[in-house]
Amino acid sequence: MSDPMRIRAQAQGDKTTVRVLVGHEMESGQRRDAAGKTVPAWFIQSISATWNGKPVMSAQWGPAVSKNPFMQFSFKGAKAGDKVIVTWIDNRGEKRTDEAVIT
Amino acid sequence: MNNHLTWALLGLTALLISPVASAQKTTAEGIAEYRAMLADGNPAELYEAKGEALWKQARGPKNASLEKCDLGKGAGVVKGAFVELPRFFKDTQRVQDLESRLLTCMDVQQGLDVVEIAKTRFGAGEQKNIESLVAYISGESRGMKFNLPQAHAQEKLMYEVGKKVFYLRAGPMDFSCASCHSEDNKRIRLQDLPNLTKQPGASVGFGSWPAYRVSAGDLWSMQRRLNDCYRQQRFPYPGYASDVTVALGVYMGVASKGGVSTAPALKR
Numbered sequence: 001m002s003d004p005m006r007i008r009a010q011a012q013g014d015k016t017t018v019r020v021l022v023g024h025e026m027e028s029g030q031r032r033d034a035a036g037k038t039v040p041a042w043f044i045q046s047i048s049a050t051w052n053g054k055p056v057m058s059a060q061w062g063p064a065v066s067k068n069p070f071m072q073f074s075f076k077g078a079k080a081g082d083k084v085i086v087t088w089i090d091n092r093g094e095k096r097t098d099e100a101v102i103t
Numbered sequence: 104m105n106n107h108l109t110w111a112l113l114g115l116t117a118l119l120i121s122p123v124a125s126a127q128k129t130t131a132e133g134i135a136e137y138r139a140m141l142a143d144g145n146p147a148e149l150y151e152a153k154g155e156a157l158w159k160q161a162r163g164p165k166n167a168s169l170e171k172c173d174l175g176k177g178a179g180v181v182k183g184a185f186v187e188l189p190r191f192f193k194d195t196q197r198v199q200d201l202e203s204r205l206l207t208c209m210d211v212q213q214g215l216d217v218v219e220i221a222k223t224r225f226g227a228g229e230q231k232n233i234e235s236l237v238a239y240i241s242g243e244s245r246g247m248k249f250n251l252p253q254a255h256a257q258e259k260l261m262y263e264v265g266k267k268v269f270y271l272r273a274g275p276m277d278f279s280c281a282s283c284h285s286e287d288n289k290r291i292r293l294q295d296l297p298n299l300t301k302q303p304g305a306s307v308g309f310g311s312w313p314a315y316r317v318s319a320g321d322l323w324s325m326q327r328r329l330n331d332c333y334r335q336q337r338f339p340y341p342g343y344a345s346d347v348t349v350a351l352g353v354y355m356g357v358a359s360k361g362g363v364s365t366a367p368a369l370k371r
Contacts, residue, residue: 006148023149067320070144 007100009084016078016102018049018057020071020086028063047071047088051078078102130293138369147238147315147367150322154239157232163213172208174201174240185244186364189352191255198261200352201237202326203344221343225327234322237313241366249306249359258353261346265354268347269299278336280351284308294371299355306362309355314368322367325352 003023010017022044029041041063048058056075078084080102087097128136158169158181174184175192189200195207206217209229220229253259272279283291284299298304313324323331329348333340341347 003149003153006152019143021144021146021148023146023153068146068149070141070146072143 002094002096005086005088005096005098007084007086007098009078009100009102011078011080011082011102014076015074016051016076016082016084017072017074018084018086018100020049022047022069022071022088024068024088024090026063026065026067026069030063042090042092044069044088044090047086049073049084049086051075051082051084056084130290131295134293134295134371137371141317141369145315145367145369147242147313147322147369150235150238150315151242151367152239154235154237154242157235158239163209163215165212165214167212167214169205169208169212169236171212172205174204181240181243183244183247185241185366186247186249187251189261189349189356190252191257197346198255198257198349198353200325200344200349201240202233202324203349205233205236206344225323225330226321234313234324234327237324238322238367241313241364244364245366247364249310249356249362249364251353251356251360253357261350261353262357264347265350265352268351269354274336274338276337278338280332280336282336300358302359302362305355305358306364309352309359310362310364311366311368311370313366314370316370318371323370 005023006021008019024044025042026044027039027042029038029043031039033039043063043065044061046058046060049056057073059071061069082102083099084102085097085099087095089095161168170179172179173192173194174181175187175190176182176184185201188204189198191198192204192207197203199207206220209215209220210217215229220233223230226234251258253262269280270285272282280299283289283296284304287298287304289296289298297308299308312328313322314328315322326343326348329351330340330343
């Protein structure tokens, strides 16, 4: 089971800034374990965010993104009390969705 | 004419030099800026959340949570416990730091095999859970001031032992903790070395562990930090949650009195 994301969304005027801390191993597939065997790649492939059902951000990630990545983006139009929903899918097909209320 | 040209050239030179000079930063400022950029998304938060869930989750052969665990401020009280540890515990008749106390609770409350846990390498198995637990417990005291009790004779004794160990020079390099950590404004490569013998250095150093180490991609507990200090000194590690490491904790903790705890912090 994957760990929950920490999402903070703050509205300032017309602009909403969203900060997301994602808990993920993000194995590059380039590392070897103590026994010399390659650690299989395991990373988030796509991550997206919606506000009121509308997509506001989507990104494709690869093995070069760090472990426990931090992401920040902003968009226009939202107000305090609205919900932002973030979803990621990794290369194993695992999925995680978390949401936050804009403050 | 000649004079004019000279002045104009001088003026131009001054213009060229000044923005460069002001852009120069000290190494410490550069590192501080890097930390500030990272601080917004300190992955230690993920460990805190995990630790809180673990604290409340019934586990082990006794299928119990740690919510009855006494960290020094009464059964189940987490807030403010971290800044008063290590301290003397009546039930075990020992001075214990956060991690040795957690072992006691995992043994008594949950019935887990703590001898095995103490032998487990850092970052594996139950040790991984301890990392999350210490992140949660220390996080609950974030911003509070260190105030270790020194009333009990055992606590005073541990302080003296810790002080001795801190200054003990040994090993193939004839090193002690004090070799690096007893003077102001020292650094190792690019890292500032806090002076752990007095304030404000003591709480800057002691008060920031447990911390998430970006270079390790993991949250390090105080015990793991000490383990690495001993490795760097080419000492054999005294053992997980051993009395020597607890004594060092007492010494550094007492020296941190009044300093603010920032744990779980973020390290390079």
